[in-house]
Amino acid sequence: MTSGLAMAKVSPQEAARLGKDLTPMGAEKAGNASGSIPAWTGGITQPVKGYEEGEFHPDPYATDRVRHEITLANYKQFEQYLTPGQIALLKKYPTYSIRVYPSRRSAAYPKFVYDAVKKNAVTAELQPYGTGVRNTIMASPFPIPSDGAEVLWNHTLRYRGLSWEYTSSTLNTTSGGDKSITTREYQYYFAYSEPGITLPEIDNKIFYLKRKTLSPARMSGQMTLVHETLDQIRSPRKSWIYMPGQRRVRRTPDLAYDTADIDSNGVRTIDQVDMFNGAPNLYDWKLIGKQEKYIPYNAYQVHQGDLEIDDIAGTKHINPQLLRYEPHRVWVVEATLRLGMSHLYAKRRYYFDEDTWQIVLAEEYGEDGKLLQVTEAHTINYYQVPMVYSTLEVTYDLVQDRYFAEGLDNERDPIDMNVEFNRREFTSSALRREAR
Template sequence: MGTIRSVFLSFSLVGLAMNQANAALSDVEVERLGQDLTPVGAEKLGNGDDIPAWRGGLKKDESLKPGEFHPDPFRADQPLFRITAANIDQHQERLSHGQQVLLKTFPDLFFEVYPSRRSASYPDYVYQAVKDNASSAELLKYGSGVTGATMSSPFPMPQNGLEVLWNHTLRFRGHSFSFSDYTASVLKSGSRSDTLRDHQYFFNYSVPGISPEDLDNKIFFLKRKTLAPSNLAGRIALVHETLDQVRSPRKSWLYVPGQRRLRRTPDLSYDSPDESTNSVRTVDQVDMYNGAPDYYNWKLIGKQELYIPYNAYKLHQGDLTNDEILLEKHINSGLLRYEPHRVWVIEATLRVGFDHKYAKRRYYVDEDSWSIVVAEEYSESGELLQVTEAHTINFYDIQLVYPTMEVTYDLEDGGYFAEGLDNERGSTLNFSESYTKRNFSTGTVRREARR
């Protein structure tokens, strides 16, 4: 059951440019959404064994206060079994290569596998938007962006690797939200440095009623302020994320208190080191993958049944401390939950003439949410350099799937980086914000910096 079904051909960027007119689906194909397929394009039926049928996911809970941590709806579940380095051979068909390497690298790491709960759900207007997108969405030339889509994933029945990637990039993440969290960089020696930051997001792409023509090539806006440590406190980063970053790269600015001015930051793309991660990750590893896809040829390998991090509510609780979560070599296995799910598998190989730290990348994308849940980065010689896992939950006060924590293991240097540590902050993502583009102007940031 765990073998990959290679049901699609590989597509290069050139081939996609030639065939992009066929991207939009016919009326007959679109009508499958909500029938044999879920409203976002996943297989509605289970596998007849341990993956159940999708029955609507979690219902919306309007009793939760904005920013309140979500009680675990599956807290009565017990682990079915535990995977360790000692019994990995029994389960390797349902583990990615990167997961297997992690288990072998860290002998005390384990995956506890729970019953599969297909909890993903979205508001009805998001389902309608996905259906509308299916009839009109097309890849731009060379796959550099998407036209004819808004609100959420544009290709519920993807035909190639780039369409799967754009489903992740443009998946529904709400309209506006704010949160405060720690990031932690843990070195091989076990020493740790924590950074505390405030975040504000406004998703222009998901504004209700916005037309594709009104997007002005903007997906979302981000403002991030560093609160600690003291030598970084007061820094404000501003990002205007563009859709087609080949034609119009993202715009970003940084305010540094000592310099007392907001300046443009060049080269915030591709494999530029992400300084907010102590340069453990590259800029395009944020949110598992982001930005322009043009450096790579994207191949759709097929679907696979995999044990993936899912319904991580045990990790998403306000009574945990960072010390309880962050162990010397990896995060606390006892707080993690893995389940069998179907994933789309896509692979990116560096195009001839392009230069990037990672020559090959492989992504595992949850069929129920279009979220990348496992990412693997390889060197030119084929050596596995990094593995990232996104521990997702359904934020069922809104009904959307999003990571409560992301963890990147650097197999070269032996350390790891974790973000999303909001447990000690007293609240989690607050989706009740009503931001607009005005909140993310350079003038607004300058005024805030002077306060």
């Protein structure tokens, strides 16, 4: 990637492996040698018994029992399956633990997504320096990757449905244990995933986001509009904000890279949202390879409507009794800051679930090589679609001894993925009309 040359697409013969020895998304279909990771047999393709549209998702694996509970006292027995970030959390917080369950390869997507992935495999190419992707649509572009930047773009462009609407809370903590909660309404429209659309028609847009703050009262009524772009070097993301006190909609400064995310009180940067987002041009992306790790997965226990935020959020970390980890294969990619570039994090390491391309674990390092932060994405299969996405994302700041959690919709309604939006509802003019 550092040469600036575009990466080549794979041959039709290589792409023919998809759906055979590889899953339609590009993962190894077979299980591992020890049997701790089973073969992929299609995942959860339809709603499980007891699910009703508009309700939280019943746990299809509710009868599974914990196989290992890893703590500071016994982590060395399992060290090869733990990431440096997980070990750091175990050492930092005596009450933190990792509860390991049987591995369930639940990931599944609609057939039209699988068809798009297979087509992308023989057409998609990275633009020079990995700043964008051409000749791709709908879903991940590189199911058989040969480069770290290709793996990253598989996460950035993974299939996430078409339209969403939901209400959710974020939580910030302090080193002293105080908590603050902000609740917002969210609306998403994923132009890149619109069936039948072409790359020129999406006008360099991946998705549109509109967000309205409901509480606390001092922030109520604030609205934000974001246009997320595919090539953020050629055309950076655009955003607008409406402040009730000012009674006008205005463009916000370009929010990217290591600009502090104000939603998190500075715990994370803008490009840490959704584990990583935005232009990747500041880093060299090295593909380390595949590893077997204990990763957050099938997080249905923490995705339940009868839980309150206080049940989930502890003083120093999320309640480990509600979290589920499983052995899975992950692609490991390390990002190193390029010579002459500036960013708060000099090195970053990401762990991508092979079945979904979702980043499930991330680690951020300073110039001195010290681990600064650890982020986890706790995912479920939204099996009414089906598709896999995080239900809870948590960033732990090891230096400031606090954490930020996003996706706390338990005291609200879950995501509505049947809502129908179009791009006309996500213009700055539409935001002004809504503000009035």
